[in-house]
Amino acid sequence: MLIKNSIDIRSSDITPKDLYLSRRKFLASVTVAGAAVMTGVGLRELASPSTVAEANAKIDNVQKSRFSTTEKITPYKDVTNYNNYYEFSTDKYGPAGLAKDFKTRPWTVTIDGLVKKKQVLDVDSIIKMATPEERIYRHRCVEGWSIVVPWIGLSLNELIKKAEPLGKAKFVQFTTIHDPKQMPGQKGTVLEWPYVEGLRMDEAMHPLALLCFGMYGEVLPNQDGAPLRIVVPWKYGFKSAKAIVKVSFKEEQPINTWNLAAPNEYGFYSNVNPNVDHPRWSQAKERRLGEFFKRPTLMFNGYGDQMASLYNGMDLRKNF
């Protein structure tokens, strides 16, 4: 028989953990809801109580961008409740709930590799590097669905310039945080962790490539890649790494996680291309969330005018 010494009992044993956590959550959500109702931003959430959505802090002084599309923006609740974020779950409806308590502060980003200025930057100092811009981009998932999102961020090249890459640096690699305690999906081996993605230097320097920390006028929700993510709208969604903690400059083409998982299905470039099918399904059409009929997928996701010249002379069937 096991007799427990009273000294062993901690306060957390007296109140079951999930109970006191839920109590805290309740208090927090009451505060958030109160603030949201007062400022009016919570109306959208109140209208659809079944989905997980919390009001995030507003981002001020956001500039409009010439890169924005005028297409209809996908509802906030869809973009925050339908997420491919395998670090939390392979179920797209999972991350909204599972990422709720994910800690995005304190947060640093390590800049290393072939740069003059190797450094560790606080995420808040990165965010302040330039005036935030709103970029309304099309976002096309390799699975065949798409959304239109008003991202907020700054050109990725602002950060790259600050790192002062050496002439030898031809590629840049992004690493997502590895924290299985906070990210239940990382306890499994569906993909290799941490998630890594990469771009060629000229792709990363292109003004369209966004270093993103917000959307819909607010701080980026956890399930959408907070506190800091990449958005490269002419490529399939998985190229846009989330929750990045490291930016490394390299001479050799870096590995990217999905390429590692299935090399014949997910290439390094992964530019949106309706003419090159995924080996298992067609990429000719896509379903824009909220629309009944499928629409044709556009070359480079409709960003051909800006991006096509980067791939001149390349066989996009081979370099898929």
Added chain:
Amino acid sequence: MKSIRLLKVVVFLACFVPLALLGLKAYNGALGANPIEVITHATGDWTLRLLLVTLAITPLRKLTGQPWLIRFRRVIGLFAFFYGILHFLTYIWLDKFFDLHEMVADIAKRRFITVGFTGFVLLIPLAITSTSGWIRRLGGKRWQVLHRLIYFSAIAGVIHYLWLVKADIRKPLEYAAVLALLLGYRLVGSLSAMIAPKPISFPPGRTEVSEG
């Protein structure tokens, strides 16, 4: 007798529950960001689940010694086909919008669709010959042989699932494990029957169908 009839009604209604839930969610606008995907997955899942339930009846009947269980096999099998039709309809209507050319290209080119389509087509003769009239017409033995197609249909269904997922193969593997168990049971049964001395044959003209 009466209770079996009552239970049949219960099973019949229960098989409608997944469809009813889907309809209710659709009515409430609760199918999420990508409703068509939810409908496609739900109808596919239930086709496969009901196929496995159908295949579980014979082992269950033998292991528990409850012969009356066989009387639910046809209705559940037909519901598997019913959900298969819904699954196929969501594909040709909501995914392909009846674009026959695109469909044919898809079926020929995409192996997960080829195998899924095959699994569905294999169920058609089984649904047609599911009536007592057809059992009589074909004779129990031949009917049984024909209806072994369900094994291949279920295998095709599991492979279809396995080939369509992106990286997380845990769920399709669960289905594969259950199917392996159900087919393994039959394999062991027929192997041991081959080894064991032949049983006394049934009187001729017997058409009752109880194996499968």
